[in-house]
Amino acid sequence: xxxxxxxxxxxxxxxxxxxxxxxxxxxxxxxxxxxxxxxxxxxxxxxxxxxxxxxxxxxxxxxxxxxxxxxxxxxxxxxxxxxxxxxxxxxxxxxxxxxxxxxxxxxxxxxxxxxxxxxxxxxxxxxxxxxxxxxxxxxxxxxxxxxxxxxxxxxxxxxxxxxxxxxxxxxxxxxxxxxxxxxxxxxxxxxxxxxxxxxxxxxxxxxxxxxxxxxxxxxxxxxxxxxxxxxxxxxxxxxxxxxxxxxxxxxxxxxxxxxxxxxxxxxxxxxxxxxxxxxxxxxxxxxxxxxxxxxxxxxxxxxxxxxxxxxxxxxxxxxxxxxxxxxxxxxxxxxxxxxxxxxxxxxxxxxxxxxxxxxxxxxxxxxxxxxxxxxxxxxxxxxxxxxxxxxxxxxxxxxxxxxxxxxxxxxxxxxxxxxxxxxxxxxxxxxxxxxxx
Amino acid sequence: xxxxxxxxxxxxxxxxxxxxxxxxxxxxxxxxxxxxxxxxxxxxxxxxxxxxxxxxxxxxxxxxxxxxxxxxxxxxxxxxxxxxxxxxxxxxxxxxxxxxxxxxxxxxxxxxxxxxxxxxxxxxxxxxxxxxxxxxxxxxxxxxxxxxxxxxxxxxxxxxxxxxxxxxxxxxxxxxxxxxxxxxxxxxxxxxxxxxxxxxxxxxxxxxxxxxxxxxxxxxxxxxxxxxxxxxxxxxxxxxxxxxxxxxxxxxxxxxxxxxxxxxxxxxxxxxxxxxxxxxxxxxxxxxxxxxxxxxxxxxxxxxxxxx
Numbered sequence: 001x002x003x004x005x006x007x008x009x010x011x012x013x014x015x016x017x018x019x020x021x022x023x024x025x026x027x028x029x030x031x032x033x034x035x036x037x038x039x040x041x042x043x044x045x046x047x048x049x050x051x052x053x054x055x056x057x058x059x060x061x062x063x064x065x066x067x068x069x070x071x072x073x074x075x076x077x078x079x080x081x082x083x084x085x086x087x088x089x090x091x092x093x094x095x096x097x098x099x100x101x102x103x104x105x106x107x108x109x110x111x112x113x114x115x116x117x118x119x120x121x122x123x124x125x126x127x128x129x130x131x132x133x134x135x136x137x138x139x140x141x142x143x144x145x146x147x148x149x150x151x152x153x154x155x156x157x158x159x160x161x162x163x164x165x166x167x168x169x170x171x172x173x174x175x176x177x178x179x180x181x182x183x184x185x186x187x188x189x190x191x192x193x194x195x196x197x198x199x200x201x202x203x204x205x206x207x208x209x210x211x212x213x214x215x216x217x218x219x220x221x222x223x224x225x226x227x228x229x230x231x232x233x234x235x236x237x238x239x240x241x242x243x244x245x246x247x248x249x250x251x252x253x254x255x256x257x258x259x260x261x262x263x264x265x266x267x268x269x270x271x272x273x274x275x276x277x278x279x280x281x282x283x284x285x286x287x288x289x290x291x292x293x294x295x296x297x298x299x300x301x302x303x304x305x306x307x308x309x310x311x312x313x314x315x316x317x318x319x320x321x322x323x324x325x326x327x328x329x330x331x332x333x334x335x336x337x338x339x340x341x342x343x344x345x346x347x348x349x350x351x352x353x354x355x356x357x358x359x360x361x362x363x364x365x366x367x368x369x370x371x372x373x374x375x376x377x378x379x380x381x382x383x384x385x386x387x388x389x390x391x392x393x394x395x396x397x398x399x400x401x402x403x404x405x406x407x408x409x410x411x412x413x414x415x416x417x418x419x420x421x422x423x424x425x426x427x428x429x430x431x432x433x434x435x436x437x
Numbered sequence: 438x439x440x441x442x443x444x445x446x447x448x449x450x451x452x453x454x455x456x457x458x459x460x461x462x463x464x465x466x467x468x469x470x471x472x473x474x475x476x477x478x479x480x481x482x483x484x485x486x487x488x489x490x491x492x493x494x495x496x497x498x499x500x501x502x503x504x505x506x507x508x509x510x511x512x513x514x515x516x517x518x519x520x521x522x523x524x525x526x527x528x529x530x531x532x533x534x535x536x537x538x539x540x541x542x543x544x545x546x547x548x549x550x551x552x553x554x555x556x557x558x559x560x561x562x563x564x565x566x567x568x569x570x571x572x573x574x575x576x577x578x579x580x581x582x583x584x585x586x587x588x589x590x591x592x593x594x595x596x597x598x599x600x601x602x603x604x605x606x607x608x609x610x611x612x613x614x615x616x617x618x619x620x621x622x623x624x625x626x627x628x629x630x631x632x633x634x635x636x637x638x639x640x641x642x643x644x645x646x647x648x649x650x651x652x653x654x655x656x657x658x659x660x661x662x663x664x665x666x667x668x669x670x671x672x673x674x675x676x677x678x679x680x681x682x683x684x685x686x687x688x689x690x691x692x693x694x695x696x697x698x699x700x701x702x703x704x705x706x707x708x709x710x711x712x713x714x715x716x717x718x719x720x721x722x723x724x725x726x727x728x729x730x731x732x733x734x735x736x737x738x739x740x741x742x743x744x745x
Contacts (some may be wrong), residue, residue, distance in 0.1 A: 024485045024644070025736035026656050027680070028663060031709070036666035072666040106664060106712055164705050165668045311663040391668055 028197050035074040036162055039066050039105040039129075041081055043093055043122070044090055047114035055113055055147060059122065062151035063109060063158070063371070064343045066169045067190065069416070070159060071409045076105050090125065097132040105129045107162060111154075112205040126161055135415045136161050148193055149437065168387045172436045173394055173430050174198065174208040174217055177406050179423030185219060187234070190387070190407065190430070192418030199232065199239075207251050212258045218242075220250045229263060231279065244282035248272055251296050256303040260284060274308055274321075287321065288328075300343050300367075307331065307341040307350050318352050320367065331369055338363075340383050344410075346390040351375075351410075353382045353395070362395050364410065375412030384408075385430045394418075394428040447665045452602065507548075568635060651726040652735070655686075658720060663713035667705060667741075675703055675741035680710045686733045690719040696737060710739040 040063055043056040067073035084098040089095065090110040100108050111124035125137040138157055140150040152169040159167030159187035171190045176183050185198040185208045199205050201223040208219040210428055211231075218231050229252045243249040247266035254261055261279065266272045272293040276284040288294040292312035299306060306321045318332040318341045332338040337355035344350065350367060353360045362376045362384045379399025393412050396403045400417075403424040408415040419425045644652065668677075680701040685694035695714050700707050714737065723730060 023683075023734060023736050024487050024652065025738050026487045026652055026659070027658060027738045027740075028660050028713070029740070030660070030742050031663040031713075031739075032661050033664045034666055036664055070668075072668060074664075097653070099714070106716075111472035128712075130715045162705070163668050164703070165667060 005012070016043075024381060033074065036053065036072055036076065037074045037076060037078040037104050038067060038104060038107040038109065038158075039078075039081065039100055039103065040067075040109045040163075041078065041083070041085060041088070043110075043124070044085075044112035045115075046112040046123070047116070049115040049147070051115075055115075055120075055144070058147055059111065059113065059124075059151045060109070062148050063124075063155045064154060066155035066167070067158065069191065070192065070412070072159075072163055072415060076103055090123070092125075092127060092132075093256060095132075097129055100129040107158075109154075109158065115144070118143075119429045120150075122147075122149065122150050122154075124157075126158050136143070153437075165389060168389050168392065168433075170434055171388060171431045172287075172434065173385075173405065173407075173418065173428050175396070175419070175425050176205060176208065176427040177419070177423050177425045179421065179425075184281065185217065186425075187420060188405075190418070192405075192420070195419075198234065208429045209253045210258055210429055210431050211254050212432060214432045214436070217259065217429075218254060220252065226355045229261075229281070242279060243277055244281075254319065255299055255300055256301055262287070262297045262299065262306060265299065268307075274306070276323075287323070287326065287354045296340050298341055298343050301345050301347045305343075307343055309339045309341065311416075318350065320350075330370075331367070333369070334372060342384050342386055342393075343367075344386050344390045345388055349390075349410075351384040351386065351393055353384060362412075364393075364394065366425070373412070375408065375410075376415065381406075383427050385428050387430045387433045391431075396428060398427045456598045487649075487656070487735075543672070614645075647727045651721070651723070651728055654721050654726070655717075655735065655737075659713050660716045662716040663709065663739065665706065665709045665739075665740075669704075675701065675706065678702060678706065678741040680739050682710055682714060682737050683734060684714055684737055685732060686720055686723075687732045688723045688730065690722040692718040692720060693732070701739075701741060701742065706739065706741055710737070712740070 017150075040060045043059045045051040045056055052295050053291055055057070061306075064075050064107055068075055071244050080103045082102060083096060086227070090112050095110070100147055106129055108127040109124060110127065111122060113123070114121040120255050122142070123137070123138045124140075126135040128135050136157055136301045136360050138154055140153060141341060142150050145389065149170070153242050155169040156167035159165060168190055173188050173190055174185055175188070177186045178201075179224070180197065180320075181184070182202050183204045183206070184200060185205050187196045187198050188194060194219070197210075198217065199219070199221070201221050204222040206220045206227075208217050213395070215235065215431065216231055216233050218229065220227050221230050222228075223230075224244070226244065226246075227248050228241050229249045230239055230241050232239040241261060242261075243252070245265055245267055246394075247268070247270060248264060250264045250272075252261050252263040260276050260280070262274060272295050274287040274292045274294050276287060276295045278284060287297075288310070290312055292310050294308055294310045294312075297306045297308040304321055304323060307318055308321065309316050311317075312319075312321050313330065315336045316339050317330060318338050319328050321328045331341075331350065332352065332354070334370055335354045335356050337360075338352050339354070341350050341352040348367060351362060352363045354363050355361075358383050359380045362381045363372060363374050365372045375393070376395070378395065379397050381395050381397045381399075384393050384395045387407075392407055393410055394405060394407045397406050397415075397417075398404075402422050404413050404417045405419040405425045405428045406417050667723045678701040679699070680697070680703075681699040683694075683696050684692055687693050692714065695711060697707065697711075
């Protein structure tokens with residue numbers, strides 16, 4: 001019997017040991033880099049027409065710059081490429097994977113183009129070098145002038161395939177510039193190219209803001225002498241004056257659902273307060289009614305709250321209001337002048353421009369008032385605006401003289417100018433994702 | 438004896454033992470089931486962790502440098518309680534006696550020691566946590582660690598090491614329970630559960646030196662090949678997620694199989710982990726580390742780390 005017990009016990013022991021004796025797991029605590037190594041050789045001319053405008057390198061360099069701006073990719077220097085571009089193919093069966101894995105690439109973009117009568121055909125493919133496999137391919141038809149747009153489109157595709165996030169490479173930025181002598185609204189691609197003049201009021205135009213569908217712009221103009229609010233359709237150029245009450249009609253911004261517009265009116269008493277109106281300019285409600293000046297309202301992404309600037313405590317500070325209840329709490333306490341708040345599309349942060357000493361700088365702060373971070377430190381920096389993915393911020397800065405539009409990553413990294421020249425460029429407004437492009 | 442139905446038949450005393458055997462067996466089975474259900478973590482997948490960061494803590498105790506400690510004088514005596522023994526093996530065993538170790542997965546670097554007896558270990562643990570937080574220091578640590586390891590290595594008697602390996606091979610030959618890549622052995626003081634301690638959910642592998650070095654080499658190589666480019670925000674949503682892959686390595690270091698043991702739910706993290714392993718092929722051959730196995734399997738865990 002003792003034997004039986006022994007047997008039973010050892011069976012149990014074996015079972016327990018089987019449980020306890022497990023495989024060894026190696027824990028890799030952190031990646032070596034947080035960037036995706038990618039190689040983008042020049043696109044090949046697949047047609048008979050000579051590539052007089054260097055389109056092949058244009059496409060690859062636009063895509064390279066896009067991916068670099070995203071902050072998520074490490075572009076492998078083309079000088080390191082091993083393959084012979086004259087003999088190399090652009091399809092998977094004609095790629096020597098070792099040539100690319102040897103230089104550390106994990107992804108590879110290859111493409112080519114045909115110049116046809118009145119048009120351009122671009123083929124682009126994304127490959128996984130490590131697996132040696134095809135990931136995605138696109139063929140685009142367009143005008144030669146749309147080469148940049150085609151490149152941006154493929155950058156978005158790459159971004160989506162490799163990180164799962166929608167890229168911002170087809171987004172645009174509206175801003176105010178005095179380059180035409182008077183302040184008017186201009187439009188650029190997010191990287192500064194394709195600059196177009198939008199308004200021609202020969203007056204002072206201020207604070208452009210996008211409609212949620214990206215098809216309209218709302219702004220303030222002194223065209224008729226008083227600061228009034230206008231809505232303009234970007235495609236058709238149709239423009240309407242929607243709010244022209246006595247006093248200030250300024251800083252309008254569409255609600256995320258596109259149904260309401262929040263703005264600042266001063267009306268009779270000259271004291272600025274925040275109101276809601278509809279697109280016809282009809283007043284829906286008054287949101288603030290104290291003695292102080294309440295200006296620069298902006299929506300939370302869910303449309304339930306507003307951040308705005310008020311001097312009710314003595315100095316201009318950022319406050320948050322719950323729209324439904326009107327309940328207000330103060331967000332910023334540091335610094336004597338904090339203004340132009342913008343709510344992150346992810347909802348967790350607010351960026352604003354704050355003065356410490358002589359200069360304004362761009363800051364971010366969590367919506368609970370914690371985690372205040374200064375993002376800029378050179379020159380005066382104002383009017384921050386989020387990219388629709390919440391990973392970038394556009395702002396205006398006079399760090400090199402005239403005010404220019406800059407973009408940077410949301411932690412302040414990689415600040416780069418996207419407007420150039422002598423004019424003063426201010427009030428950037430980054431578009432939502434433009435689904436029509 | 439008249440023929441009665443078998444259930445009425447008289448039971449001979451010799452068979453009575455059998456009946457008792459059955460009863461005891463049933464009882465033990467029941468007990469086993471209760472134990473399996475009742476003991477937390479016993480039914481959940483058991484993992485043994487290897488992390489060089491952890492190894493720094495246990496092995497890099499300044500005893501090996503014969504008094505040339507880097508520890509503050511006040512802490513030295515406490516350290517030495519840990520720093521017993523002439524070999525890494527002994528140290529590890531001693532530590533096992535005094536504490537229960539658990540690796541806290543979510544923080545990755547932080548090793549949470551559950552101290553049961555020795556408060557001295559607590560002090561060391563605190564120090565360790567501070568060290569781990571400081572990456573710079575950690576790098577130095579790694580250097581110090583490897584030199585310390587070299588010294589320890591020299592001290593380890595070659596014969597004893599061979600015995601250990603021999604014992605390991607025996608254990609493996611005995612058949613790997615639960616398909617473990619590295620065997621269990623009391624004598625060889627190898628992995629997991631060899632001391633029979635009731636470890637919690639996941640424990641630190643108690644490996645012989647050559648295995649520690651080999652695992653460390655794997656870790657270094659894969660880590661250097663891991664590029665994770667996830668947009669800000671995405672990672673915030675993934676806190677605590679991890680992807681676990683299983684890798685089968687041949688004696689010549691070639692990775693012959695990579696499979697997902699547990700996906701993270703984020704395909705991009707999963708893919709980055711797969712690529713890191715694929716790029717690390719081949720790993721160093723076993724014989725460079727005095728490992729005598731035809732192949733072995735190991736798990737590799739990649740956490741969704743907070744990006745800057």
